[in-house]
Each structure stands twice: as C-alpha cells, then as structure tokens.
Amino acid sequence: MSLTPDERFASLNLTLPPAPTPLGVYKPFLIVGNFAYVSGHGTVKEDKSLIIGRIGKDLDIEEGKLAARQVGLAILATLKQNLGSLNKIKRVIKVLGMVNCVPEFERHPYVINGCSELFASVWGQDNGVGVRSAVGMGSLPDNIPVEIEVMFELA
Numbered sequence: 001m002s003l004t005p006d007e008r009f010a011s012l013n014l015t016l017p018p019a020p021t022p023l024g025v026y027k028p029f030l031i032v033g034n035f036a037y038v039s040g041h042g043t044v045k046e047d048k049s050l051i052i053g054r055i056g057k058d059l060d061i062e063e064g065k066l067a068a069r070q071v072g073l074a075i076l077a078t079l080k081q082n083l084g085s086l087n088k089i090k091r092v093i094k095v096l097g098m099v100n101c102v103p104e105f106e107r108h109p110y111v112i113n114g115c116s117e118l119f120a121s122v123w124g125q126d127n128g129v130g131v132r133s134a135v136g137m138g139s140l141p142d143n144i145p146v147e148i149e150v151m152f153e154l155a
Contacts (some may be wrong), residue, residue, distance in 0.1 A: 005086035005122050009076065012121055017044045017074050019081040023141065029082045036079070036089065036152040040098070042144040043067045044074045052143050056102035059145055061110060067145045068097065068114030075115070075150055076122070090155040091127035092119050098147045100140040108134040115148050 003011065020041060022028055030037045043051035055064040079086060097112030099105070112134040120128035130151075140147050 002124075005089065008124075009086055009122050012118075014073060014118075015046055016077040016080065017046045017070070018048055019077040020044045020074055029078050031154070034154050035093065036083070036154055038075050038078055038150045038152070040096075040147045040149040041071050041074045041078065042141065042147055043070045044077075045070060050142055050144055053145050054100050054102060054139075054143065055111060055145050056105040061107055064099065064101075064111040064145055065114035068111050068148065069118050070114075071146050071148045072115035072118040075148065076118075079152075086122060088155050089123065090153045092123060092130035093151040093153055094130050095119070095132040096149045097132065097134040098137045098140060099134065100138075100143065100145050100147075101136050103136075103138075105136060108136050111146065112148070115146075119150075 026039055028039045051067045051070055053059045076086065079089060095116060097115060099108045099111050116129065116132060122128055
C-alpha cells in the first residue's frame with residue numbers, strides 16, 4: 001500500500017512555515033479548471049523571516065539548495081492553506097525556479113533541486129516531477145536567494 005502525499009510529507013519530519021501573504025497586487029494561489037497555479041514564493045522560514053543573500057557571494061551552493069527547499073515548504077504551506085490537504089494535488093506540472101546569484105554562477109538546476117527533490121518526496125517520482133526551468137537573476141525581491149512558482153494538476 002502506498003502512502004498519500006500528506007503521509008509522505010509527515011514522514012519527512014519537516015515543518016511548514018506560515019503560508020506567505022502577497023507583497024504586491026496578485027493572488028498567491030489560483031485554480032483555473034483542473035490546475036492550481038502558485039505565484040512566485042520566497043524563502044519564508046517558520047518564524048516568518050526570510051533567508052537572505054545572493055548565491056556565490058553571501059551563500060554557497062548547498063545553502064542555496066536548502067533555500068530552494070525552504071521555498072518548496074512555503075509552497076506546500078500555501079497548498080495546505082488553500083486546499084486543506086496535499087492529497088488534492090495529482091501532480092506537479094511545471095516549476096520555474098529563479099536563483100539570485102553572481103553572474104559567474106552556473107549551477108542553477110542544482111539549487112532548484114532543493115525544491116524539486118522535496119516535491120518528488122511528497123508526490124513520488126512520477127507525479128512529483130514535472131517540467132522545469134532554473135534560471136539566474138541579477139536580483140530578487142528583498143534579496144532572497146531563490147523564488148519559485150509552480151503549476152499543479154488537481155486530483
């Protein structure tokens with residue numbers, strides 16, 4: 001018998017931060033048809049503070065990967081707040097990961113794996129891995145190291 005996404009998340013012994021509130025004029029979560037769109041999320045921690053810094057200057061690649069996992073946790077918090085359960089997500093469709101880094105940095109996909117590996121742990125290798133882009137940015141809001149937006153298919 002396979003575990004549900006909620007059970008898989010519980011087995012990871014990770015804690016969700018509070019779902020972030022919008023910092024501008026947009027919806028953090030929107031359902032259209034059978035798809036749930038999650039706006040760009042940042043590195044919100046349990047105490048509502050943010051992980052701050054540029055990768056390659058203030059943070060190393062491993063700290064960047066952990067920051068991306070933290071963004072994934074914030075996205076899960078938004079899903080739980082709006083849907084009540086991670087079980088209501090069938091699969092990850094698309095992940096767009098943006099990395100605040102120095103111009104010489106070239107390992108954006110490795111950093112965004114922090115989020116992608118989390119999603120694969122929650123929904124499994126088939127449903128937890130979708131198409132993805134991982135790109136570098138000259139800056140991100142509040143100097144966060146990672147911002148990620150996701151499109152999900154509803155169950």
